[in-house]
Amino acid sequence: MTYLPKPKLHHPSLQRNAVGFTRRDYEGAISTLCAGCGHDSISAAIIQACWELDVQPHRVAKISGIGCSSKTPTYFLSASHGFNAVHGRMPSVLTGANLANRELMYLGISGDGDSASIGIGQFVHAIRRGVDMVYIVENNGVYGLTKGQFSATADQGSKSKKGAINTDAPVDMVGMALQLGASFVARSFSGDKTQLVPILKAAMSHKGAAFVDVLSPCVAFNNHPGSTKSYDYIREHNHALCRMDFISPRDEITVEYPPGELREVRQHDGSVLRLRKLPESHDTGDRVAAMNYLHACQARGEIVTGLLYVDAEAADLHAHLDTVPAAFNTLGERELCPGSAALAKINASLR
Amino acid sequence: MKPIEATNDFVVKFANINGSGSASANELFAKCILRMGVPVSPRNIFPSNIQGLPTWYEVRVSEQGWLGRRGGYDLLVAMNPQTWDADVKGLAPGGYLFYDNSKPLPKSKFRDDITVIGVPLTDIANHTWDDPRQRQLFKNIMYLGALSVLLGIEREVVVALIGEQYKGKQALLEPNVHALDLGRGYAEKNLQPMGLKVERRDNVGDRVFVDGNSAAALGMVYGGATVCAWYPITPSSSLAEAFQKYCAKLRVDPETGKHRYAIVQAEDEIASIGIVTGAGWNGARAFTATSGPGISLMNEIIGLAYFAEIPVTIVDVQRGGPSTGMPTRTQQSDVAFCAHASHGDTNHVLLFPEDPHECFEFAAKALDLADRLQTPVFMLSDLDIGMNQRLCQPFAWDDARRYDRGKVLTTEQLEAGVPFGRYRDVDGDGIPYRTYPGTHPTRGGFFTRGTSKNADAKYSEKGEDYVENVQRLQRKLATAKALLPQPVLHRAPHAARHGAIYFGSTSPSMAEAIAKLDADGMHIDALRVCGYPFADPVREFIDAHDQVFVVEQNRDAQLRSLLIEQFEIDPARLVRILHFDGTPITARFIAKAIGERMGKAEVTPIRDDKVA
Numbered sequence: 001m002t003y004l005p006k007p008k009l010h011h012p013s014l015q016r017n018a019v020g021f022t023r024r025d026y027e028g029a030i031s032t033l034c035a036g037c038g039h040d041s042i043s044a045a046i047i048q049a050c051w052e053l054d055v056q057p058h059r060v061a062k063i064s065g066i067g068c069s070s071k072t073p074t075y076f077l078s079a080s081h082g083f084n085a086v087h088g089r090m091p092s093v094l095t096g097a098n099l100a101n102r103e104l105m106y107l108g109i110s111g112d113g114d115s116a117s118i119g120i121g122q123f124v125h126a127i128r129r130g131v132d133m134v135y136i137v138e139n140n141g142v143y144g145l146t147k148g149q150f151s152a153t154a155d156q157g158s159k160s161k162k163g164a165i166n167t168d169a170p171v172d173m174v175g176m177a178l179q180l181g182a183s184f185v186a187r188s189f190s191g192d193k194t195q196l197v198p199i200l201k202a203a204m205s206h207k208g209a210a211f212v213d214v215l216s217p218c219v220a221f222n223n224h225p226g227s228t229k230s231y232d233y234i235r236e237h238n239h240a241l242c243r244m245d246f247i248s249p250r251d252e253i254t255v256e257y258p259p260g261e262l263r264e265v266r267q268h269d270g271s272v273l274r275l276r277k278l279p280e281s282h283d284t285g286d287r288v289a290a291m292n293y294l295h296a297c298q299a300r301g302e303i304v305t306g307l308l309y310v311d312a313e314a315a316d317l318h319a320h321l322d323t324v325p326a327a328f329n330t331l332g333e334r335e336l337c338p339g340s341a342a343l344a345k346i347n348a349s350l351r
Numbered sequence: 352m353k354p355i356e357a358t359n360d361f362v363v364k365f366a367n368i369n370g371s372g373s374a375s376a377n378e379l380f381a382k383c384i385l386r387m388g389v390p391v392s393p394r395n396i397f398p399s400n401i402q403g404l405p406t407w408y409e410v411r412v413s414e415q416g417w418l419g420r421r422g423g424y425d426l427l428v429a430m431n432p433q434t435w436d437a438d439v440k441g442l443a444p445g446g447y448l449f450y451d452n453s454k455p456l457p458k459s460k461f462r463d464d465i466t467v468i469g470v471p472l473t474d475i476a477n478h479t480w481d482d483p484r485q486r487q488l489f490k491n492i493m494y495l496g497a498l499s500v501l502l503g504i505e506r507e508v509v510v511a512l513i514g515e516q517y518k519g520k521q522a523l524l525e526p527n528v529h530a531l532d533l534g535r536g537y538a539e540k541n542l543q544p545m546g547l548k549v550e551r552r553d554n555v556g557d558r559v560f561v562d563g564n565s566a567a568a569l570g571m572v573y574g575g576a577t578v579c580a581w582y583p584i585t586p587s588s589s590l591a592e593a594f595q596k597y598c599a600k601l602r603v604d605p606e607t608g609k610h611r612y613a614i615v616q617a618e619d620e621i622a623s624i625g626i627v628t629g630a631g632w633n634g635a636r637a638f639t640a641t642s643g644p645g646i647s648l649m650n651e652i653i654g655l656a657y658f659a660e661i662p663v664t665i666v667d668v669q670r671g672g673p674s675t676g677m678p679t680r681t682q683q684s685d686v687a688f689c690a691h692a693s694h695g696d697t698n699h700v701l702l703f704p705e706d707p708h709e710c711f712e713f714a715a716k717a718l719d720l721a722d723r724l725q726t727p728v729f730m731l732s733d734l735d736i737g738m739n740q741r742l743c744q745p746f747a748w749d750d751a752r753r754y755d756r757g758k759v760l761t762t763e764q765l766e767a768g769v770p771f772g773r774y775r776d777v778d779g780d781g782i783p784y785r786t787y788p789g790t791h792p793t794r795g796g797f798f799t800r801g802t803s804k805n806a807d808a809k810y811s812e813k814g815e816d817y818v819e820n821v822q823r824l825q826r827k828l829a830t831a832k833a834l835l836p837q838p839v840l841h842r843a844p845h846a847a848r849h850g851a852i853y854f855g856s857t858s859p860s861m862a863e864a865i866a867k868l869d870a871d872g873m874h875i876d877a878l879r880v881c882g883y884p885f886a887d888p889v890r891e892f893i894d895a896h897d898q899v900f901v902v903e904q905n906r907d908a909q910l911r912s913l914l915i916e917q918f919e920i921d922p923a924r925l926v927r928i929l930h931f932d933g934t935p936i937t938a939r940f941i942a943k944a945i946g947e948r949m950g951k952a953e954v955t956p957i958r959d960d961k962v963a
Binding site for chain 1: 615
């Protein structure tokens with residue numbers, strides 16, 4: 001980390017996006033995390049994705065729990081409202097916020113301690129309900145802020161910095177998200193920006209519960225030999241399912257590929273996910289196939305990354321509840337209060 | 352023993368088996384008496400299960416309008432063999448036992464000092480219907496028929512009510528009326544009139560008969576709640592369910608059929624309060640309904656909402672605690688807990704409705720207060736109010752009333768350059784200004800956190816920032832005192848040295864106890880507190896009396912503790928009057944407890960606390 005404040009002045013030649021912002025307008029306060037922390041790379045990828053997607057920063061709400069990962073919303077999108085809630089409860093707070101105003105984009109930022117241990121119930125139920133959100137788990141397999149205890153995603157047999165061996169079986173949040181009905185499920189690696197940025201853009205354009213597990217090594221407590229969440233280990237075992245290009249609705253599709261070499265998924269908002277080098281056997285629209293693929297890779301000791309599953313036609317919680325299109329926080333007495341005449345009728349029925 | 356003779360002043364206890372369909376027949380009985388212009392006050396006494404265990408329904412008939420539980424019963428409708436012995440034992444001497452005499456019972460099962468009235472309900476039902484379920488259900492209506500003859504309840508009144516209940520369902524209406532007439536016919540032919548009578552009066556007026564949970568739910572609809580998150584727990588579940596029911600009628604866009612509400616049955620109470628907190632943060636009116644165990648689980652997020660200053664409305668329908676406690680019994684035992692829910696120095700706004708009318712009013716008010724004060728607001732109801740129908744003033748709503756959304760900066764204000772710092776005390780009342788997310792492209796954004804921060808919402812561990820913030824929160828709670836419903840004073844006909852403070856569901860029994868004490872020449876002034884932190888008149892009331900009885904339904908005198916804490920009053924001046932066995936407090940109990948204390952005070956002219 002650094003003590004130098006970020007300069008407020010931007011270089012005048014910085015490129016602006018369609019809504020008039022430079023990439024720096026999507027930044028936040030300077031990070032207080034350790035130098036080399038994977039989480040900072042994820043923040044950078046979020047900044048890049050939002051800038052490229054022409055997101056209006058103030059139309060994003062970033063909500064987190066507690067832990068190193070949950071601190072990161074301070075480090076991106078400083079013009080957005082943020083909410084650093086309590087440990088493990090981001091999903092419920094985000095659900096409520098989403099119900100109050102369905103027009104914003106909700107970024108749920110969490111970690112493996114926050115989501116796989118204390119908050120696993122809330123993770124499960126927010127996914128089940130299909131809350132329209134991008135749920136990002138910054139997964140390092142360790143409790144960083146409390147100095148290096150194993151988390152529930154640590155692999156069985158992996159070694160802590162102090163030499164202890166983890167004997168508990170790991171929680172696989174990607175497998176859970178698939179099983180629970182998430183309509184967009186991906187895994188990525190903080191060290192692979194070219195993969196992560198398009199995945200985040202696709203997740204942000206997705207309507208429904210999008211879950212992204214990002215392996216994010218902890219340089220202070222989980223980057224040593226014997227760890228299965230270190231930079232070296234992930235690089236050695238990374239099995240990228242496919243390369244994905246995200247093509248926003250306004251982009252013209254120019255490059256032509258020979259048939260069979262790529263598959264395209266068109267999402268609700270018109271964006272296109274172009275999947276290259278996808279194995280013939282895998283269909284990203286098939287939840288069962290995604291689960292099988294995930295487990296097969298796991299059995300081989302590989303860490304599968306990339307977009308595993310997307311349901312482009314998914315419905316979200318608001319659709320399930322059949323709510324009005326207007327944001328609830330804009331409704332007033334006229335829309336909400338039935339008035340005294342209706343009350344007189346109710347009184348009459350109670351006599 | 353002379354049989355009891357009473358007109359419009361007695362208690363009937365129905366002893367039934369849970370799941371036997373008795374509830375609707377019993378409710379019909381209570382409503383018939385109301386329709387004859389005589390106030391009644393029924394109470395369900397039920398176990399924590401669905402089918403098979405005993406359940407009781409106690410109806411107090413009181414021409415004078417006393418709605419508290421009286422204690423004791425004069426007529427027992429004994430439909431449950433399992434509880435027969437204890438039920439018969441509890442009947443008042445000179446009382447009446449009504450039972451199904453289809454099977455003969457040994458003499459030892461009865462008492463000499465009561466009047467026994469037998470009707471062969473099972474025999475008649477078995478003769479009339481083939482279907483076992485119908486036999487069971489119509490047995491209930493038959494006893495209603497027989498009782499209507501015995502007590503003098505008009506047939507037309509019962510028939511009209513059955514008609515309203517089965518409006519448009521002719522297939523159900525006719526057999527019900529038939530069952531009623533079978534019961535009536537048997538009673539007219541075979542039974543002697545009894546000493547308990549219902550006579551027509553005009554003492555009900557325009558009051559409504561409703562349970563507190565439905566009333567609170569309706570208050571939430573009127574008050575503009577759009578988000579409800581809850582987890583099923585007795586005795587609060589019917590509140591969320593009533594909200595669903597009212598919303599389906601009153602909150603649907605007439606053109607599109609879309610819903611202007613969202614109800615989430617969450618995975619637990621932690622998620623419920625989290626959802627409500629997220630919605631409140633984002634500018635929607637949101638509430639949860641729960642009971643004590645739910646509040647226990649919610650504590651951490653309640654603290655977050657207090658410290659981060661987020662409007663949250665919580666209805667706690669109290670039951671017997673601690674732990675699982677007595678889930679189907681009533682208490683006022685979450686008062687101190689809610690006042691300070693969560694760790695650290697926290698202090699919350701509480702509202703104490705006395706009946707369903709106030710459940711409606713205070714629910715809508717709670718939403719206003721939560722927005723105005725940007726803090727959690729608790730409405731503390733209890734099982735006695737929440738799950739029993741109670742006669743109360745009709746609901747009222749002024750169409751000119753506007754929701755108080757509190758201090759929220761708009762896009763226009765931010766655009767015009769109104770300075771914004773989330774936790775600055777601009778107006779000196781401790782209440783800062785807030786913005787909803789997404790309001791302005793470059794202004795008004797801030798970071799909400801449960802950690803300490805400075806007045807501009809920036810993370811800060813500086814001692815002076817922390818102290819300034821938590822002292823402002825105290826100022827905010829002081830501001831709340833004047834915004835809450837003010838205490839209600841009942842002055843004795845003669846100058847009184849003694850006072851009594853009470854709240855919530857104790858209200859009807861307290862009123863009756865005061866009348867009783869007055870009649871015995873013991874005069875006390877009484878003050879009903881409706882909210883916490885306590886308003887200044889509460890302090891003045893205590894100061895104006897030598898001794899003040901604090902009447903409450905918990906073991907630890909929790910309201911009294913809060914009074915001592917807030918006003919730093921000599922504890923000896925506040926005398927505990929405590930009832931906590933899970934049944935609703937009675938006037939008899941209060942009058943006896945206070946009477947004994949006052950009797951002692953009469954012979955000891957100096958104050959108790961001055962005695963060595």
